Amino acid sequence: MKQEKEHGTRLRLLLVMRALIEQPGRYTKTELAKKFNIHKDTVTNYFNDFRNAGFELASDSKHRYHFVADTTYKALQDLLHFSEDDQDFLIDLLQKQEPHSQRSERIQRKIAATYDFTQLGYENLRNPHLSKLNLLRQAEADHCRVWLKGYRSSNSSEIRDRLVEPFHVSPEEDILHAFDVERGAIRHYLVARISHILPTDEPWQHAGKHNIMPTDPFRIVHPNPVQVHLRLSVGAYNELLVRFPLTRQYIRPAAEPNMFDFECKVNPKFFGLTNFILGNYHLNVEVVSPESLKDHLREKISTMNF
Numbered sequence: 001m002k003q004e005k006e007h008g009t010r011l012r013l014l015l016v017m018r019a020l021i022e023q024p025g026r027y028t029k030t031e032l033a034k035k036f037n038i039h040k041d042t043v044t045n046y047f048n049d050f051r052n053a054g055f056e057l058a059s060d061s062k063h064r065y066h067f068v069a070d071t072t073y074k075a076l077q078d079l080l081h082f083s084e085d086d087q088d089f090l091i092d093l094l095q096k097q098e099p100h101s102q103r104s105e106r107i108q109r110k111i112a113a114t115y116d117f118t119q120l121g122y123e124n125l126r127n128p129h130l131s132k133l134n135l136l137r138q139a140e141a142d143h144c145r146v147w148l149k150g151y152r153s154s155n156s157s158e159i160r161d162r163l164v165e166p167f168h169v170s171p172e173e174d175i176l177h178a179f180d181v182e183r184g185a186i187r188h189y190l191v192a193r194i195s196h197i198l199p200t201d202e203p204w205q206h207a208g209k210h211n212i213m214p215t216d217p218f219r220i221v222h223p224n225p226v227q228v229h230l231r232l233s234v235g236a237y238n239e240l241l242v243r244f245p246l247t248r249q250y251i252r253p254a255a256e257p258n259m260f261d262f263e264c265k266v267n268p269k270f271f272g273l274t275n276f277i278l279g280n281y282h283l284n285v286e287v288v289s290p291e292s293l294k295d296h297l298r299e300k301i302s303t304m305n306f
Contacts, residue, residue, distance in 0.1 A: 011093070012036055016046050020057075022131045023199065024066030032065075135197040136169045136176055145181065145202040150195030154271075162189070163200075167210040173246065175219055179206045186213060188221045217246040217264060218272025225265035228273065228293055232260045233284035240276060261288075270296055 016032055029047075033040040047057055047065070056068045139146045148162040164178035164187070176194075180187040186209065204210075213221045232240060232251075237260045240247050250264035266273055270293060277285050277297060287294050 012038060012042075013046055013049070016043065017050070020065060020067055022135055022197075025060055025064050026198075027065060028063045029065070129191065132191055132194055132197050133169060133171055135199060136166045136191070139197075139199055140166050140169060143204045143207070145200050145204065147198040147200065148176075148178075148189060148194045149198050151189060152193040152195075154193075162187075164189075165204045165206060165210065167204075167207075168212050173215070173219065175215060177210075177212055179204075179209055181206075186211065186221070188213075188215055188219065190219065215246075216266040216272075217244055217250060218266060219246070220267040220269075220271045222267040222269075224268060226268045226270075226290060226292065227265050228263070228270075228290065229288040230262040230277075231256075231286040231288055232262055234258055234260075235283040236260075236280050236285045239280050239283060243276060244272065268292075274300060 015036055019027060019032060019035065027035070029040050029043045032038075032043045050057055050067075057065055058068050059065045135146065145163060145165050148164055150159055151162050152159050163181040164176075165181065166176055166178045168177035169175075169191075170177070171191075174191050176189040176191055178187060178189060179185070184206075213223070215221050216225060231254055237251065240251070240262065247262060247264070251260050251262050253259075254261045273293075274296065277287070278300065287297065
């Protein structure tokens with residue numbers, strides 16, 4: 001019984017830590033106590049434990065707390081990443097204490113999410129990127145909207161916030177499929193271009209429109225893609241794979257020695273592909289088809305200032 005109590009305390013302590021890391025400056029002590037169903041004095045004790053362990057805490061004018069200093073984050077990374085044995089023990093403990101409760105199931109999902117993402121092996125899955133993925137996955141599971149804060153859009157050349165309903169996260173592609181509330185349409189977002197995630201308590205209102213739409217190799221979605229055919233030298237082939245790894249499955253050796261054919265359907269505005277061709281024309285990139293791509297490139301070149 002004593003061991004279970006100690007692990008229950010450890011779990012709550014880690015959950016408070018995680019809340020402060022993932023949403024810095026959002027919670028007061030009262031809000032944390034309510035969120036985790038504990039007394040406000042317990043939160044104060046946890047804060048004292050953090051400080052005694054060498055972690056730095058600060059608050060704003062509204063008494064909302066966050067961790068500070070790089071050393072704090074480095075130390076917390078080790079504490080937040082559960083081993084498989086830790087995960088099994090904590091989930092078993094939750095099931096015994098609160099069998100079939102919604103809170104228990106929610107916490108189990110969070111523990112599993114922390115473990116799963118750290119085991120995937122993708123190079124970009126590191127905090128704070130990991131935290132963004134976990135928050136998006138949690139919002140998807142809870143059917144809640146989130147704010148994508150400071151999203152950097154290449155298409156519009158703007159940096160602004162987007163209120164979205166996230167319904168599919170693809171870590172291997174670094175893509176979020178979400179319904180953009182302002183635009184009233186599905187949009188794909190690169191997770192790496194999101195400054196941070198701000199969860200809300202607002203539920204989804206457009207679930208019926210949440211359809212997963214495939215992206216092209218340049219991570220652009222469009223309902224009417226266009227078939228393209230490029231012929232690439234070895235140098236162009238290498239550059240295309242480095243910049244756009246998803247193109248690999250559409251490249252085959254050409255009949256001509258030391259040349260490659262790239263054939264697939266892409267977005268009709270040729271986003272991504274245009275930059276690649278114009279930036280690597282010196283490496284022998286031949287546009288075989290369609291004519292619309294050739295016309296598009298001629299128009300782009302005519303507007304360049306030399």
